[in-house]
Amino acid sequence: MIQLHNVFLSYQKEVSALSNINLKVAKGEFVFLTGISGAGKSTLLKLFYGALKPDRGQVLIDGQNIIRLPAAQIPYLRRKVGVVFQDFKLLPNRTVLENVALTLEVLGWGKKDIGKKVYHILKQMGLEHKINSTPLRLSGGEQQRVALARALVNDPKIILADEPTGNLDEESKSLILNILKESNIRGSTVVVASHDKRLIDNCHRRVVILDKGRITEDSDVPK
Amino acid sequence: MSPNKSAKRPKLSREGFWGQLHYFFTRAITNIRQNMLVNILTIGTISLAILIVTLLLMVYINLERATDQWSERVQVTAYFDSELTPQELNALKTKIHSIQGTGKVVYVSKAEALQRFHNRLKGQDALLEGVTANILPSALEIQLDKENRSSDALKAYVARLGKIQGITEIQYGDEWVKRFNNFMDFMRLVGILLGGFLVLAVVFIVANTIKLTIYSRKDELELLGLVGATRLFIKIPFLIEGILQGAIGSALAIILTTCLYLGFLHNAGNFLSFSPAEANLVFLPLPHLAGVFLGGILLGFLGSLTSLKRFINL
Numbered sequence: 001m002i003q004l005h006n007v008f009l010s011y012q013k014e015v016s017a018l019s020n021i022n023l024k025v026a027k028g029e030f031v032f033l034t035g036i037s038g039a040g041k042s043t044l045l046k047l048f049y050g051a052l053k054p055d056r057g058q059v060l061i062d063g064q065n066i067i068r069l070p071a072a073q074i075p076y077l078r079r080k081v082g083v084v085f086q087d088f089k090l091l092p093n094r095t096v097l098e099n100v101a102l103t104l105e106v107l108g109w110g111k112k113d114i115g116k117k118v119y120h121i122l123k124q125m126g127l128e129h130k131i132n133s134t135p136l137r138l139s140g141g142e143q144q145r146v147a148l149a150r151a152l153v154n155d156p157k158i159i160l161a162d163e164p165t166g167n168l169d170e171e172s173k174s175l176i177l178n179i180l181k182e183s184n185i186r187g188s189t190v191v192v193a194s195h196d197k198r199l200i201d202n203c204h205r206r207v208v209i210l211d212k213g214r215i216t217e218d219s220d221v222p223k
Numbered sequence: 224m225s226p227n228k229s230a231k232r233p234k235l236s237r238e239g240f241w242g243q244l245h246y247f248f249t250r251a252i253t254n255i256r257q258n259m260l261v262n263i264l265t266i267g268t269i270s271l272a273i274l275i276v277t278l279l280l281m282v283y284i285n286l287e288r289a290t291d292q293w294s295e296r297v298q299v300t301a302y303f304d305s306e307l308t309p310q311e312l313n314a315l316k317t318k319i320h321s322i323q324g325t326g327k328v329v330y331v332s333k334a335e336a337l338q339r340f341h342n343r344l345k346g347q348d349a350l351l352e353g354v355t356a357n358i359l360p361s362a363l364e365i366q367l368d369k370e371n372r373s374s375d376a377l378k379a380y381v382a383r384l385g386k387i388q389g390i391t392e393i394q395y396g397d398e399w400v401k402r403f404n405n406f407m408d409f410m411r412l413v414g415i416l417l418g419g420f421l422v423l424a425v426v427f428i429v430a431n432t433i434k435l436t437i438y439s440r441k442d443e444l445e446l447l448g449l450v451g452a453t454r455l456f457i458k459i460p461f462l463i464e465g466i467l468q469g470a471i472g473s474a475l476a477i478i479l480t481t482c483l484y485l486g487f488l489h490n491a492g493n494f495l496s497f498s499p500a501e502a503n504l505v506f507l508p509l510p511h512l513a514g515v516f517l518g519g520i521l522l523g524f525l526g527s528l529t530s531l532k533r534f535i536n537l
Contacts, residue, residue: 049449072453079451089446093257105250106452150450 001027001189007057017043019213030184032200033193035210041193045160049081050074082151084161088143090135097131100150121149141172161192251463261436268432269472272425273519277480283414290407297372297400299365302392322383324371329364374401433526444534462527469523473516
C-alpha cells in the first residue's frame with residue numbers, strides 16, 4: 001500500500017529531513033512511526049499524502065508514484081487517505097457536523113446522505129450529542145475525536161495519524177486507539193506517528209523508529 | 224464496512240451543471256453567513272470605494288454636459304455686402320447647409336441687429352441717437368455641430384464658408400474659441416488623471432480587502448486541499464463570494480448615490496444660491512449605472528481570483 005525507495009528530502013539544502021528511507025507498509029497493516037521530536041515522523045507522513053515530494057527516491061501510495069503524479073491528481077490521491085493532524089485543523093466557525101461533512105462534500109455526497117453518515121460516525125465516537133457544537137466548545141479529547149471522525153468518515157484506504165493521543169488523558173487515548181484499531185480491522189492501512197512509548201508498547205504492532213531522518217529500527221515483532 | 228466501500232458512495236448531490244452551480248451558490252452563501260463580520264466590512268469598503276467613483280463620474284458627466292452647452296456659443300457670423308432678396312437668402316442658406324459641420328443657421332436682419340444693439344446699450348440710449356437700421360449689416364449666424372467646434376475644425380469651416388459667393392466678411396471669435404477649447408482640454412486631462420488615479424486606488428483597496436478576507440480563511444483553504452478538494456472546488460465558492468460582494472457593494476453604492484442626488488436636489492434650494500433643477504444637473508444615465516454595477520462585479524471576481532492564487536497551491 002505504501003512503498004518508499006531510497007527517499008531523501010531536505011527542507012533547506014543543508015538540513016536533511018529524511019535520508020535514505022526504505023519502507024514498505026502492506027495493505028491492512030498497522031504501523032507506528034516513532035522517534036524523538038524532529039526525527040522526521042511528520043515529514044514522512046506528509047510524503048504519504050502528497051503534501052511534500054522527495055528530492056530523490058520513489059514514493060508509491062496505493063500503486064501511484066507521487067513523484068510523477070500531476071498536481072491536478074493529488075486531490076484524488078488524498079481522497080483515499082484520511083489524515084488526523086497533530087493540531088486537529090478543525091474550522092472554528094463551523095459546527096462538528098460541518099467539519100466532518102467536509103470530507104464527504106468534497107466527494108460530492110448529497111446533504112441527506114452526509115447527515116446520516118456523519119451522525120453514524122459521530123455516534124461511534126460518542127459525540128452525537130455535540131453534532132451542532134463548534135470545536136471551541138469541545139475538550140481536547142473531543143476535538144481529537146472530531147478530527148478522527150473527519151478522517152474516517154469516507155472509509156479511506158489509508159489512515160495517517162500524527163500524534164493522535166498527544167496531551168490527552170488515558171481514557172481518551174485508549175478510546176482513540178480503539179477507533180484506529182477498529183478501522184484497521186475493517187481493512188484500512190493505519191500509520192500512526194507517536195512518541196508515546198507506553199501507548200506503542202501496549203499496542204503490540206509493527207514499530208518503525210526514526211532518528212535524524214533515518215530509519216534506525218523496524219521491528220515487525222511486537223516487543 | 225470495508226475501506227473500499229467509498230467507491231460505492233451514494234448518488235452525488237451535484238450531478239450536472241445546475242446541480243454543481245446550486246451546490247457552489249449554497250456553499251458561497253453559507254460562507255458569507257458564517258463570516259458575516261468580515262463580509263460586512265468587505266462589502267462596506269467596496270460600496271464606499273465605488274461610491275466615490277460614481278460621484279466623480281456624475282460630476283464628470285454633468286461637466287461634459289455643461290461644456291457642451293457652453294460650446295454651443297461657438298458660432299460663425301457671415302456678413303454680405305448688399306441686402307439679399309428672400310430667394311437669394313434661401314439659396315445662400317442651402318449652400319451653407321451643404322458644408323459639412325453646419326448646425327443651425329439663423330438670419331439676423333438689419334432691424335433685428337438694431338434691436339440687439341439697443342438691448343445691449345440699455346440705459347445709454349443717448350449713444351444710439353441718429354443710428355438707423357440701415358447702417359447695420361444683416362447677417363447669418365451659423366452654429367456648428369459638436370464635432371466641429373474645435374479651433375482647427377472651426378478654421379477649416381470658415382475657409383470653406385469664405386469661398387461662397389456673396390459673403391464678404393466672417394467673424395468667429397477665434398481667440399475665444401482657442402482659449403475655451405484649451406481650458407476644456409485641460410479640464411478633461413485633469414478629470415482623466417484624477418479619475419484614473421481614483422479607479423486605481425479603488426482597485427487596490429478592493430483587491431486588498433478581499434485578499435484580507437481570504438487570508439483570514441487560509442486555514443479553511445488549506446484544509447479543503449488536504450481532504451482532497453480540487454482547485455476548482457475550492458475556488459468556485461470563493462469566486463462566487465467575490466462576485467456577490469462586488470454586486471452587493473456596487474448596488475449599495477448606486478443606492479447611496481441616488482439618495483445623495485435626490486437629497487441634494489431636494490435641499491439644494493435651501494443652502495445654495497442656485498437650484499440644481501435650473502442648473503439642469505442630471506443623474507447617471509442607465510448605461511453608466513449598468514457599467515458601475517458590472518464593474519463592481521468584475522472587481523469582486525478579479526479581487527478573489529488574484530488573491531486565491533496566492534493561497535491555493537496544491
